[in-house]
Amino acid sequence: MLTFNAANFHSLCTLVASRDAGLQRVLHTHGYPPLWSRPNRFATLVLTILEQQVSLQSAYAAYKKLTDYIGLPTPVKILSLSDEELRACYFTRQKMGYVRGLATAITQRKVSLKAMEASPDEEVRAQLTALKGIGDWTADIYLLHCLGRTDLFPTGDIALMNGIKMIQGWESNTKEKAIEWAEPLRPYRSIATMIVWHHYIKVRNIRILH
Incomplete structure (x- = not known):
């Protein structure tokens, strides 16, 4: 790689x-x-999900609102938030489901971001796109920004x-x-x-x- x-x-x-x-x-x-480049952590994928199909400014505003409220997002913190709390951080209903699905996969050890550092691109892509709301664009951005893959x-x-x-x-x-x-x-x-x-x-x- x-x-x-x-x-x-x-x-x-x-x-x-x-x-x-x-x-x-x-x-x-x-x-x-x-x-x-971005750190290879859950919070980065939360930001990337927020960036889907919106302006960067809108995504940054939502991410800042979230981090002001809970600090650095972690799977446990995200799963503890209610719909109302996430909505107050400008999450749509769809993106609430996406970040919760990712958080659940990580807490249940179905996905390991650390292990992805040693995995081929297509294996990383397959694991991520198996999760609802994570498509090829999000996988590409993760592979490029977080794992530094060249192609x-x-x-x-x-x-x-x-x-x-x-x-x-x-x-x-x-x-x-x-x-x-x-x-x-x-x-x-x-x-x-x-x-x-x-x-x-x-x-x-x-x-x-x-």
């Missing part, structure tokens, strides 16, 4: 950008992207898809077109993804808090 970290991240960015003129322009214009390409990510279109000067983008574009960038598509995000965030002036 290939991984990226602070020691090799810039060299991998340079390598990937050497394979695509658009990515080279991003590095020339904006410099290297930040090393976006994730989350085609369900709107910023990634729009960012590729902007960088390449395309009039439109599709999942199939993006996958074809990224194929020569294997096994470092995670790095390409972060370069694209970097461009999108800079151009759109988006504030990243986590």
